[in-house]
Amino acid sequence: MAEFVAFVLLLAVAAYACGGGTDYGAGFWDLTAGGTERGKRPRWLIDHAMAPVWEVNNVWLIFVLILMWTGFPVLFQTVFTAMWLPFALAALGMVLRGAGFALRKPSRRLARRRLYGAVFAIASLLTPFCLGAAVGAIASGRIAPGTEASAHAWATPASLLFGLLTVAGTALLGAVFLTADAKRFDAPDLVGYFRLRALAALVAVALTAVGVLLVTRGDAPHVWHGLTHGAGLALAIVSAVFFVATGLLVLRGQTHWARFSAVGIVGAAVFAWGLAQRPYLIPTSLSVADAAGDSQTLLWLSVVSLVALLFVLPAVFFLYWLDTHGELEPLTDADLRPTGPLRGDAVDGD
Amino acid sequence: MHITLHLLAADAPAQLLPARELMAFTLASHIILVPMGVALPLITLVMHSIGLRRNDATALLLARRWSAVMAVQFAIGVVTGTVLSFEFGLLWPGLMGKWGDVFGIGFGVEAWAFFLEAVLIAIYLYGWRRLKPRTHFLLGLPLPVTALLGAFGILAANAWMNTPRGFSLDSQGKPVDVNVWKAVFTPMFGPQYWHFVVAMLLTAGYVVAGVYAVGWLRGRRDRYHRLGFTVPFTLAAVATPVQFFLGDSITRQVFQKQPVKFAATEIVWKTDSHVPEYLYGRLHPDGSISGGIKFPQLDSILAGFSPDTVVTGLSSVPASDRPNATQATIAHWAFDTMVVAGSLLLLLALWYGLVWLRHRRLPDSKWFFRGAACAGVGSVIAVECGWITTEVGRQPWIVYQNMRVAEAVTSTRSTTLWIMFGLVIVVYVFIFGAFLTVLLKMRDRWRLADAETSGRPDGRPVDAPEAVTPYGPRPAVPAGDAPSSGDGDSTASRGGDA
Numbered sequence: 001m002a003e004f005v006a007f008v009l010l011l012a013v014a015a016y017a018c019g020g021g022t023d024y025g026a027g028f029w030d031l032t033a034g035g036t037e038r039g040k041r042p043r044w045l046i047d048h049a050m051a052p053v054w055e056v057n058n059v060w061l062i063f064v065l066i067l068m069w070t071g072f073p074v075l076f077q078t079v080f081t082a083m084w085l086p087f088a089l090a091a092l093g094m095v096l097r098g099a100g101f102a103l104r105k106p107s108r109r110l111a112r113r114r115l116y117g118a119v120f121a122i123a124s125l126l127t128p129f130c131l132g133a134a135v136g137a138i139a140s141g142r143i144a145p146g147t148e149a150s151a152h153a154w155a156t157p158a159s160l161l162f163g164l165l166t167v168a169g170t171a172l173l174g175a176v177f178l179t180a181d182a183k184r185f186d187a188p189d190l191v192g193y194f195r196l197r198a199l200a201a202l203v204a205v206a207l208t209a210v211g212v213l214l215v216t217r218g219d220a221p222h223v224w225h226g227l228t229h230g231a232g233l234a235l236a237i238v239s240a241v242f243f244v245a246t247g248l249l250v251l252r253g254q255t256h257w258a259r260f261s262a263v264g265i266v267g268a269a270v271f272a273w274g275l276a277q278r279p280y281l282i283p284t285s286l287s288v289a290d291a292a293g294d295s296q297t298l299l300w301l302s303v304v305s306l307v308a309l310l311f312v313l314p315a316v317f318f319l320y321w322l323d324t325h326g327e328l329e330p331l332t333d334a335d336l337r338p339t340g341p342l343r344g345d346a347v348d349g350d
Numbered sequence: 351m352h353i354t355l356h357l358l359a360a361d362a363p364a365q366l367l368p369a370r371e372l373m374a375f376t377l378a379s380h381i382i383l384v385p386m387g388v389a390l391p392l393i394t395l396v397m398h399s400i401g402l403r404r405n406d407a408t409a410l411l412l413a414r415r416w417s418a419v420m421a422v423q424f425a426i427g428v429v430t431g432t433v434l435s436f437e438f439g440l441l442w443p444g445l446m447g448k449w450g451d452v453f454g455i456g457f458g459v460e461a462w463a464f465f466l467e468a469v470l471i472a473i474y475l476y477g478w479r480r481l482k483p484r485t486h487f488l489l490g491l492p493l494p495v496t497a498l499l500g501a502f503g504i505l506a507a508n509a510w511m512n513t514p515r516g517f518s519l520d521s522q523g524k525p526v527d528v529n530v531w532k533a534v535f536t537p538m539f540g541p542q543y544w545h546f547v548v549a550m551l552l553t554a555g556y557v558v559a560g561v562y563a564v565g566w567l568r569g570r571r572d573r574y575h576r577l578g579f580t581v582p583f584t585l586a587a588v589a590t591p592v593q594f595f596l597g598d599s600i601t602r603q604v605f606q607k608q609p610v611k612f613a614a615t616e617i618v619w620k621t622d623s624h625v626p627e628y629l630y631g632r633l634h635p636d637g638s639i640s641g642g643i644k645f646p647q648l649d650s651i652l653a654g655f656s657p658d659t660v661v662t663g664l665s666s667v668p669a670s671d672r673p674n675a676t677q678a679t680i681a682h683w684a685f686d687t688m689v690v691a692g693s694l695l696l697l698l699a700l701w702y703g704l705v706w707l708r709h710r711r712l713p714d715s716k717w718f719f720r721g722a723a724c725a726g727v728g729s730v731i732a733v734e735c736g737w738i739t740t741e742v743g744r745q746p747w748i749v750y751q752n753m754r755v756a757e758a759v760t761s762t763r764s765t766t767l768w769i770m771f772g773l774v775i776v777v778y779v780f781i782f783g784a785f786l787t788v789l790l791k792m793r794d795r796w797r798l799a800d801a802e803t804s805g806r807p808d809g810r811p812v813d814a815p816e817a818v819t820p821y822g823p824r825p826a827v828p829a830g831d832a833p834s835s836g837d838g839d840s841t842a843s844r845g846g847d848a
């Protein structure tokens with residue numbers, strides 16, 4: 001049962017990495033889009049592409065947290081105690097990001113839009129970096145139950161490189177999805193714009209991934225062993241294949257398919273990491289079995305997760321489908337003004 | 351007793367105070383948005399259905415505008431809620447580490463409720479333009495149910511903290527043998543849940559109606575304002591007497607199931623019968639009470655319908671196991687303020703109901719509309735006070751009689767927490783300030799658009815937004831009866847002042 005819940009946890013982490021990652025990536029390209037005039041069109045696209053789905057993507061994170069504290073209370077306690085600062089910063093970044101994004105759209109004045117936009121963009125960088133750094137600390141076994149909050153735990157090369165890899169990964173997802181969105185929104189100039197950025201992000205991912213593998217070898221022997229054997233190795237290879245495929249698809253301009261392969265890279269990489277850690281949640285101090293909560297709770301948590309799978313997944317996919325088919329559009333100003341005089345009575349005079 | 355008091359003070363870790371303040375501040379901020387998150391979709395759907403059924407363009411316009419507000423408000427609710435989830439780990443790792451698997455399952459239900467809610471709300475908010483009107487409405491219909499489900503999770507967790515059960519302790523004091531069913535449906539769950547749900551409906555109704563009450567007071571008495579006022583106000587007015595009844599019953603549940611909390615909220619010091627009721631007033635550490643209005647015997651009568659009812663006093667438990675005099679006074683004031691607010695709202699609702707029954711119209715009095723304009727603020731105050739009663743009245747326990755707040759708190763240094771608290775205040779002030787500005791700006795823009803459409807002289811064109819249709823024309827929203835007049839320009843349907 002604990003194994004199953006751990007698997008669901010990994011699944012939710014992967015989903016958040018892909019869904020949330022795409023959003024953070026969009027924020028990353030917002031940050032780098034340049035001055036107000038130059039960045040106007042990319043920013044317009046980013047706003048429109050992200051709007052309907054970012055809240056759903058955020059719920060994946062909530063789901064991860066809940067699975068952690070209900071299924072593996074000790075894991076939750078350990079991680080949040082030892083890595084207080086990165087998580088506090090990530091939370092702060094998340095608030096600023098969401099608020100900045102939500103407020104930028106309905107604001108009209110340029111100075112305000114700029115302020116909210118800057119807040120949104122900077123926070124989009126901070127949050128994934130901090131979360132990635134936390135993963136690095138876990139993978140390298142820097143923390144263990146009882147570790148106090150200290151920079152020791154996460155101010156390490158492993159954390160730094162995991163953080164950078166996470167940022168690069170989000171940038172890649174963001175650029176690939178935005179390329180496809182540019183096609184969908186009929187903005188050919190932006191297709192080229194984001195394609196170039198997708199390629200740059202691919203290079204960045206490759207470089208940081210090599211860095212991560214190097215420190216893993218030294219700092220995280222357990223994970224390194226997992227990545228070079230069995231299922232971990234297989235998934236790492238899958239991720240690499242997707243990587244090559246994404247490169248080819250982006251180069252050929254088949255952006256529709258590139259989205260799937262980009263998700264494949266990130267998803268397979270997360271699973272490779274998770275499986276490489278087996279049987280530990282935190283190598284090598286906290287195993288799945290040791291951290292597991294009460295067996296009845298785990299049973300119910302599995303039921304809840306299955307219900308989620310049955311109800312929520314179709315709903316979420318329906319939303320993504322509607323979104324990518326252009327069925328969802330924000331209300332425009334014209335929709336929010338009266339179509340007739342307001343002062344009289346109802347047209348059909350009730 | 352003196353010694354325990356001192357011990358307690360010395361025992362309380364320095365980081366406890368900032369952690370509490372931070373938790374309270376972020377919760378109190380989040381909770382302002384929650385009524386809107388839970389009940390605004392319902393109110394909007396009611397308006398929407400009126401619009402569809404009667405083919406009423408005004409009702410549809412209102413529903414669309416409320417959707418636009420919801421889009422912004424929902425986002426702020428999501429991010430402030432996410433902060434709370436992080437805070438469970440950042441501030442109270444002891445609570446989650448030990449009890450997470452006992453009471454966490456409620457949150458699991460909440461998680462998928464949030465999923466469905468976020469999906470449906472995205473479809474509802476962004477579906478106005480492209481989806482068929484009926485499909486769009488039907489897809490919005492489950493929204494109130496998901497909101498109820500989300501509230502279920504949170505309230506189950508909170509009620510468990512008040513009356514924990516569904517587990518046994520092993521020799522080391524670790525909870526084992528979890529019974530999930532019992533842990534979710536704790537004795538306080540039912541009373542808290544219904545009291546809470548009705549509070550949300552009532553608050554959202556009064557807040558929305560308040561906006562149009564202000565417009566009414568300023569002389570805008572068109573159908574748009576009448577409809578925008580009547581629908582939410584009627585819902586809230588119906589809910590108010592129900593809430594009064596539920597409030598009375600939850601108080602008796604607290605009396606029976608959390609007697610020490612009841613003693614704190616009624617500042618009862620000694621266990622006794624014929625206990626008087628104090629409206630406000632201060633409890634001192636020696637058990638004396640100063641100030642306040644005293645009603646002899648009333649407390650016993652309210653608690654058990656008879657002056658002979660024995661009410662447990664604070665002094666019945668050791669000082670280390672009960673709220674101190676200051677905390678009791680806080681809980682008492684919060685409780686009384688909630689009851690006062692509830693009573694005033696009841697009067698307002700009765701006024702509305704009586705005028706409606708006798709004349710089938712809105713009351714004429716300016717004072718009614720002044721009251722209605724304040725009702726939103728009053729109910730938000732009641733909600734805040736209700737939570738303060740619940741949380742402060744439970745002190746010093748985080749899990750009643752099972753874990754003290756001091757055992758749950760993080761070991762992070764208090765300086766770090768204070769800095770974080772300062773940062774969070776700055777960020778929240780910025781966010782809520784910006785949120786308010788955005789709402790006011792929206793209102794101004796709509797008011798201008800209304801004036802323009804009704805051909806009034808002050809109808810300047812709305813300042814061009816960043817181009818409504820940057821990439822070619824889009825279909826306008828199907829808007830009920832009036833064939834809608836293309837995009838961006840509604841001059842075609844200008845009908846002059848009717």
Ligand code: HDD
Nearest residue numbers: 542546549594597598600601689692729732733736737740
């Ligand atoms: C519009 C909001 C509103 C109104 C008018 C009232 N309440 Fe309330 N009350 C709440 C909103 C609320 C709340 C915010 O929803 C609380 C906080 C915790 C909870 O479950 O509900 C609450 C809690 C709460 C509690 C504490 C429960 C606990 O500690 O477990 C009591 C005893 C009452 N209420 C009693 C009343 C009474 C006697 C009222 C008489 C009019 C009343 N409330 C009106």
Ligand code: HEM
Nearest residue numbers: 370373374377378381442504507508737738741742748755
């Ligand atoms: C599931 C629901 C809730 C949980 C799990 C929860 C948890 C907590 C925790 C852990 C604390 C700190 C410990 C303490 O001082 O008791 C706290 C304090 C507090 N909470 Fe709650 N809370 C919940 C709901 C709320 C809500 C919705 C509010 C609304 C404003 C609220 C108001 C407060 C306040 C005012 C305090 C400070 C108490 C003090 O200063 O002593 N709580 N709560």
Ligand code: HEM
Nearest residue numbers: 058059383384387388424427428431432434435464501504
């Ligand atoms: C300690 C207590 C609380 C925690 C940990 C918490 C957590 C959260 C989280 C994580 C979200 C974001 C969900 C998303 O991403 O969609 C959220 C939003 C929300 N929360 Fe809370 N919450 C708390 C208190 C409450 C209470 C007491 C209610 C009452 C039912 C509530 C109702 C909502 C609603 C309706 C939303 C949706 C956003 C909105 O409509 O504003 N929350 N909360």
